[in-house]
Structure formats: C-alpha cells, structure tokens
Amino acid sequence: SIMDTVVNVVDDDVALADLEAVVYYSLEHEIPLQKTIRDLQLAALKNYLAALAEYLPLKNGKSTYFRAILNAINENDSIKGEDFYKLVNSTAEKMSPVYTTNQQWVRCKGSNPRLRGYPCGLWTLFHTLTTNYAAVNSESTSINSPTKILSAIHGYVKYFFGCADCSDHFVNMAEQLKIFQVKSVDESILWLWQAHNEVNKRISGDVTEDPKFPKIQYPSKFHCPQCRDNDDEWNLTQVLKYLKKKYTNPDVEYNNIS
Numbered sequence: 001s002i003m004d005t006v007v008n009v010v011d012d013d014v015a016l017a018d019l020e021a022v023v024y025y026s027l028e029h030e031i032p033l034q035k036t037i038r039d040l041q042l043a044a045l046k047n048y049l050a051a052l053a054e055y056l057p058l059k060n061g062k063s064t065y066f067r068a069i070l071n072a073i074n075e076n077d078s079i080k081g082e083d084f085y086k087l088v089n090s091t092a093e094k095m096s097p098v099y100t101t102n103q104q105w106v107r108c109k110g111s112n113p114r115l116r117g118y119p120c121g122l123w124t125l126f127h128t129l130t131t132n133y134a135a136v137n138s139e140s141t142s143i144n145s146p147t148k149i150l151s152a153i154h155g156y157v158k159y160f161f162g163c164a165d166c167s168d169h170f171v172n173m174a175e176q177l178k179i180f181q182v183k184s185v186d187e188s189i190l191w192l193w194q195a196h197n198e199v200n201k202r203i204s205g206d207v208t209e210d211p212k213f214p215k216i217q218y219p220s221k222f223h224c225p226q227c228r229d230n231d232d233e234w235n236l237t238q239v240l241k242y243l244k245k246k247y248t249n250p251d252v253e254y255n256n257i258s
C-alpha cells in the first residue's frame with residue numbers, strides 16, 4: 001500500500017528525543033526496579049554510567065549528569081533500587097534541565113503504543129555508544145580496550161534489561177559470537193550490528209513486530225545500496241561507514257570529558 005511505501009522512505013537517522021527517552025526510562029524506571037544492587041550487578045551499573053558519561057553527550061553538554069550519579073555511588077558496595085531512583089531524581093533536579101526534549105519516541109515510535117519504544121531506544125543507544133567510542137578512540141590511538149563499551153552493554157542487558165527472554169538470548173549470542181574477543185573499536189561497532197541483525201532475523205514475523213516497521217537485514221538497500229556487493233554479500237567497509245555516519249553524535253569530541 002501507499003502507507004508501506006511511505007514508511008520505507010523515512011530518513012534513517014537518530015532522534016535526540018529517543019536517546020533521552022531511553023536514558024530517562026532506564027535510569028528512572030528499569031534500574032530502580034531492582035531491590036538491592038550489589039556485586040556484579042553493581043559493577044555493571046557503574047560501567048553503564050561510565051559509558052553514558054563519556055560517550056553520550058546530551059545536547060546541552062550534560063554528560064556531567066551521568067558522571068555525578070556515578071560519583072555518588074562509586075564507593076558503594078550496594079545500593080537499593082529505590083535509593084538509586086532518589087539519587088537520579090535529585091541529581092536531575094540539581095542540574096536541571098538535563099534533557100532538552102520532551103522524551104517522546106520519535107524514530108522509535110510504534111504504530112501502536114505497545115510496539116517499539118523502549119527496546120528500539122536501547123538498540124539506538126547501544127549503537128550510538130559503540131560509534132561514539134570509536135570516534136574518540138581511533139584505531140591508531142588504541143589505548144583503550146576495544147571491548148569496553150560492548151562489556152558495558154552486555155552488563156546492562158544481562159543484569160537490568162527487563163525483557164528476560166531478550167536478555168537470555170543476548171547473553172547466549174554474545175558467547176557464541178565471542179563478544180569479548182573483539183579486537184578493535186571498529187569491530188565492536190560491527191559486532192553489535194551483526195548481533196542486532198541476528199535478532200532481527202530470529203524475531204522477524206513475530207507478534208511483537210510492528211507491521212509498519214518490518215524486521216530487515218539492516219541497513220536496507222534503499223538507504224544504503226553500496227552496503228551490499230553485487231552478489232548481495234555485505235560490504236563491511238561501507239556498512240561501517242554507514243553506521244558511523246548515522247550513529248556518531250556530532251558533539252561527541254567536543255563534549256568528551258574523560
């Protein structure tokens with residue numbers, strides 16, 4: 001139908017509102033659902049906050065927001081979910097306004113409110129973190145561990161992502177696809193892209209699929225004709241270029257405070 005065609009020609013870009021919405025929901029809803037956060041789960045939380053602080057500059061330069069939350073719990077051996085909620089809230093109040101949008105789904109908006117939204121936002125955030133990380137830590141200055149961001153993502157999904165099935169699948173896939181053997185920051189971008197495509201393939205046609213946003217092997221030929229060679233094999237150089245262009249936050253170098 002005409003509507004389906006319209007959906008396919010939508011620009012493939014990242015909306016700041018989606019990044020803000022996902023971070024807001026994650027910090028103010030998903031993490032506080034935990035009773036007490038300690039040990040490996042607490043370590044995962046600290047890694048996640050550090051990744052946000054360094055590689056997710058919000059529009060008004062408020063990556064210091066994430067840093068402040070991290071600093072407040074850095075010496076803790078544990079924190080209750082409800083106390084984390086209070087901390088996040090009071091920090092946001094002190095630094096207001098942390099967000100510059102109304103945190104409504106834009107590119108992640110489903111054709112019905114039960115579809116898309118948060119999980120779409122999480123993928124968007126994760127791809128943004130891996131590309132921003134690569135932008136700041138170029139191959140030549142490989143001072144940092146190439147798996148640093150993938151570990152933070154892995155920890156978040158393992159210990160906090162409320163969709164238990166998703167979490168289990170992801171952790172298994174991470175093991176199968178050898179997440180911790182990734183050798184470079186560019187490879188970490190491609191690792192996440194490949195993993196996401198595996199999920200797209202596995203759940204394509206499920207009841208959770210938004211009929212207006214069918215699961216594809218991403219990116220589409222429409223958005224990136226050069227991403228596939230003549231024999232339909234991926235051209236990884238072009239895929240990488242496409243992902244960097246889409247997901248790298250233009251403010252990342254300017255705002256990087258690490």
Ligand code: FAD
Pocket residue numbers: 012108115116117119120121122123124127157165166167169170192193194195196197199200203206208209210213214215218219
């Ligand atoms: P999403 O798949 O959420 O993608 C969001 C956006 O990312 C797309 O609109 C597109 O612009 C872009 N994109 C798509 N593919 C790629 C790619 N390969 N590389 C880079 N960018 C891409 N649902 C289940 O039913 N079962 C599961 O096991 C499951 N596991 C999940 C695991 C994780 C870690 C996450 C974050 C989500 C998982 N989900 C799972 C949810 C599912 O993957 C989708 O997020 C959800 O169905 C919403 O889909 P969507 O159409 O908004 O697109």
